[in-house]
Amino acid sequence: MSSILVTGANGQVGFELQRSLASWGTVAAVTRAEMDLASEASILLVLEAHKPSIIVNPAAYTAVDRAESEREQAMAVNAAAPGVMARWAADNGAYLVHYSTDYVFDGTKADAYVETDPVNPQSVYGESKWLGEEAVRSSGARHAILRTSWVYGHHGNNFLKTILRLAQERSSLNIVADQVGAPTSAALIADVTRRVVEFVSGPEAPDVSGTYHLSAQGNTSWHGYAAHIVREVSARNVKLALTLEALKPIPTVDYPTPAKRPQNSRLNCTKLMDCFDLPLPAWQEGVNGVIERLVPAAH
Structure with missing residues (x-):
């Protein structure tokens, strides 16, 4: 059994990781109160206390707009902290799974981004996540960086939950229709993470360290996403x-x-x-599953 440390225990992905990794190892999930990612000393204290063989780091500064005025905090949590974890992992033979974002790209490419495309973050948040990636890559630690997009789940705050609330409160709504991506569930991210952990944990495990893109399949706009939510909820006879x-x-x-x-x-x-012999579902599948959990059908 592996000793696994999960950061951001109260976050969308951290919450799901506690479920997906529970049968694979002994999971210690720490909250922001227990591990202050803006403090190198706090991070090292927790790592030394738990001495994990696998570190899974979904914790991040995710207030995208606020990061523009809180650059120092965003950089401490998203850029410096992953480097601290990665260097500890390199020194102690641990494996690090770290998460990044589509925001490392500028969004001007006509096709879907591949891992080797040039980055060009357009925000403090995107820049901080890119610098975090670079810190992990340069550490010498065995690692997987999983870039994902448009994350949601039944736990925590997200676009899906916001639309569910607003659709019950408002008779009209304007939603951006010219940004395109794939809504990706926290549960899917956690399940893929388990697959990665399984893959790299064996005695003969191949070294597949690197950066990987992880999102549900297909794509939509924010408006298309919202329309899908409204259609699905209406189909459940909810007013x-x-x-x-x-x-x-x-x-x-x-x-x-x-x-x-x-x-x-x-x-x-x-x-x-x-690499991981892993099919990924259409984005609608995960969205429908969360709606089913959050919105009981009316009879």
């Missing part, structure tokens, strides 16, 4: 204030935010699927 006709598509320019978002967040996941 909504919002109709599909009143869900209006708007361009990004009509919804300005402090941080610039990539217009194309599509990730090509062929490398991950081939």
Whole structure:
């Protein structure tokens, strides 16, 4: 049995990792209160106390817009902290699974991004996540960096839950329609992580250290995503204030935010699927599953 340390225990992915990894090893899941990612001393204290053979780090500074005015905090958590964990992993023979984001790209590519495409983050958040990747890669630790996109789940706050709430409160809604990506469930990310951990944990485990793209398959816009949620909830005979006709598509320019978002967040996941022999589901499958959990059908 492996000794596994999971950071960000209360986050969307951290919550699901405790489920997916429970049968694979002894899991210690720590919260922000227990491990302060802005403090190298706090990180090292926890690592030395647990001495994990596998570190799984979904914890991050994810307030994308606030990061524009809180650069120092974002850099400490997203750029410096992964480097501290990775160097400890290298020194102690541990394996690190770290998560990154589509925001490392500028979103101008016509096709889905592959792992070797040049990065060009357009926000403090994206830059901080890219620097975190680089810190992990340069550490000498065995690692997997999993870049993902548009994360949601039944636990925590996310776009899906926001739309569910607003569809019950508002009779009209404007949603950005010219940013494209794949909604990816925290449960899927956790299940893929388990597969990676299984793959690298054996005595004859191949060294597959590297960067991988991980998202559900297919793509949609934020507006298409919201429309799918409204359709699915309506099909469950749940009364909504919002109709599909009143869900209006708007361009990004009509919804300005402090941080610039990539217009194309599509990730090509062929490398991950081939390396770990892993099929990935269509994005609608995970969304429907979470809706089923959150919205009981009305009779």
